[in-house]
Every structure is written in structure tokens, then in C-alpha cells.
Amino acid sequence: MDNQNNQAYEKALNRLNEIERLPNKIDNKNDIKDILENNGISRRDFMKWAAAMTATLALPSSFIPLTARAAELAGRLPVVWLHMAECTGCSESLLRSDAPSIDSLIFDYISLEYHETVMAASGWQAEQNAHNAMKKYKGDYILMVEGGIPSGQSEFYLTIGAHGQTGAQNAREAAEGAKVIFAIGTCSSFGGVQAANPNPTNAMPLSKVTKKPVINVPGCPPSEKNIVGSVLHFILFGTRPSLDAYNRPTWAYGHRIHDLCERRGHFDAGEFVQSFGDEGAENGYCLYKVGCKGPYTFNNCSRLGFNQHTSWPIRAGHGCIGCSEPNFWDTMSPFEEPLANKLYATSFNGIGADKTADTVGVVLLSATAIGIAAHAAISAVTKNKE
Ligand code: SF4
Ligand code: F3S
Secondary structure (H helix, E strand, C coil), X not given: CCHHHHXXXXXXHXXXXXXXXXXXXXXXXXXXXXXXXXXXXXXXXXXXXXXXXXXXXXXXXXXXXXHHHHHHHHHHCEEEEXXXXXXXXXXXXXXXXXXXXXXXXXHHHCEEEEECCCCCCCHHHHHHXXXXXXXXXXXXXXXXXXXXXXXXXXXXXXXXXXXXXEHXXXXXXXXXXXXXXXXXXXXXXXXXXXXXXXXXXXXXXXXXXXXXXXXXXXCXXXXXXXXXXXXXXXXXXXXXXXXXXXXCEXXXXXXXXXXXXXXXXXXXXXXXXXXXXXXXXXXCCECHHHCCCHHHCECCHHHHCECCCCECHHHHCCCXXXXXXXXXXXXXXXXXXXXXXXXXXXXXXXXXXCCCHHHHHHXXXXXXXXXXHHHHHHHHHHHHHC
16 A cells, blocks of 8 residues: 555544444444345455445555445434435435345445435424434534525425425525535536526525535436445545535546446447437447437446446436536437537537538547546646645
């Protein structure tokens, strides 16, 4: 291990020891060992999962035992999860698999002190639970928020509970006492579909509603690895991870979909699907000309996939729609047309006779270069600020 990794290792080890020494305030009757065993997962499988998660978090393999220990301690940290204006897809995607992955079992094991989808309470009792949890764990809890937040004059479009609290008020109040705050999903990170033009409810991302720092974990939905990995990273280090220009952890959002795409060889060879169902589609060619936004999208789907690595949008035969980027409903649509067409139709309208994806070489490379340069420059500024 080099010096930097050595220091990080020592820091994580001390932190885990400290969490273990602190009196456990959580009334969590579950034991992760039992949960795994009851689901037919052996210790060996668990350690294999810890190795994969360590690599996902961009940590060296020496951290594998620490990642495993962090997962075992995950039940000791209270999590408050709020729903705003959204479809609950971020929670559902993690909770409703028929054969739960280790990630989803660990998510179950995490002490969800308040989560409207999974808790038994309802009505005034649910509101009471939220207040009790925030009071009991003030300054200690992890806050995760799902959904865009109507604000300003339209704040009342999201009114929750018997006392007419708005979603924005709830989010601000919960953020006050939180130790660390994650915006889960694109709606909470960037506003999402609620904030798409013309944004009738004036929906905002969480970061515009609270003054406290917010770590964005976008995606529609974000992968289970990115949600659980965010919690584990916090348990390991207790600090914000390295973030990109849009406050996304670089361990998850540091590479473009296009960089690690399994169809990339076809892109480089100029082999494209021209229309869905054609021979190119049968041959697994690149989906750029039928609208793939992988060249403009930063996420780790091409590396990790979804549903226990079985598939992901591009493997399923549809292009990436850019779901982890800000304002993707407005900027990346129409989803089944190349962005190059739109760039010509807007920025370059009238220049050049050919306004189709056949100009992909020129337009894509220039647009991609601009995007990458901007991303790199802003990331550098962000890093320097840290
Ligand atoms: Fe993959 Fe899309 Fe890039 Fe083609 S354009 S290589 S399908 S990410
Ligand atoms: Fe979203 Fe594209 Fe991944 S659409 S799920 S970022 S492949």
C-alpha cells in the first residue's frame, strides 16, 4: 500500500473501531449474519461481495475486510428516508427483487428509522415516528431523500401529513439534524421529471432547498450498489467522498457510460444500429444513431449493470437516456434520436445541409470533447476546493 492508502486504511480502521465501541443506540433486533444465512448466502459469498464492493468504491483490495466490517456495522447507524415528489422507484428497485441481492439485504439491515414505503405505521403515528427518530438521533442520522421538491409559491403542491407541512419544510427540518445528507435518485439530485419544462410545481433538487451540503446519487433509479456503497463509504470514512462538478461521488460517476460500454468496439468501427429491430440490432451494434446518450452520461452502469449484474439498458437493446445527468428530460430528449441532430437543430441551425446522425463523427466528437473538457475543468475546481 502506498502512503496515501495507508493513511486511509488507518483512518477507516480507527473509525470502525470507534463505531463498535460506542454504545449502540439502535434497537435493531436483526443480525446481518442471520439475515445472510436465512437467505442462503454463505460467508464466502459475503466476502466475495465485499471484494466487489471494495473495487466499486475504488479502494485497494487490502480494504476488503474493512468493507465487510462496515457492512456488518451498517445496522448501527440510523437512517431517515424521506419521500418527496416521485414515483418511489428508487426505493422499490432496491426492495422488491424476488431473489434479494446482498446489497438489498444490507439495505434491509440498515436501521431505517423512518421510511414511508416500508414502515408499518401510518397517519399521525407515522408523523410521530419521524419526529421521534429525528429527535432521538439528532446530529447522528443519515438523511436520504427521494424525489423533487416543489418550492416557492408552489410549495403546497406537496403537502404531507395531518398538519399541512410541505415537503420542503419536512426536508429542511430533517436536514437540520442530519450528520450527512444524500439525494437519492435524479429527482432529488436535480429535480427530475417534476422539474422538466415547464416545471409547473417549481420542483427543485434537495440541494436548493437546504443550505447544508448534499451528496447526489442520481439515476432513474440509481443502482443498488450506488445507494449501499454511499452508506458504506460514509461508515468507512465519515467524510464526503471525492465529488464531481455535480456533487456526485467520483467512485460511482467518474466515468462515462460510453468509456466502458460493451458495444464500444462497434462505435469505434462505425457499426451502428440504424433502426430498432434491424440487422445491426441483432448483431449488437452501437446504439448511438437510435439515440444512445452514453457519450454524455457519467455513471457506472456499463461496469456494474442492474438486477445482480444480469443486464442494463444498453444490453437490453435501448440506448442510455442519460438518466443520471442534470435536466436529462429536457436536454437528452428525444430519447430515440441522436443528440447530434438536436445540436445541429439548435446551436448550428442552418449551418451545413446535413442535420442527421450521419455527421456523427464531427458532431459527436466535438460535443463530447466540449463535455469532457467542461467536466474535467469543473471537477478540478471542485477537487481544489476540498
Ligand atoms: Fe455504447 Fe451508446 Fe457509446 Fe454506442 S454510443 S458505444 S451504445 S454508450
Ligand atoms: Fe440511466 Fe443510462 Fe445507466 S439511462 S441507468 S445512466 S445506462
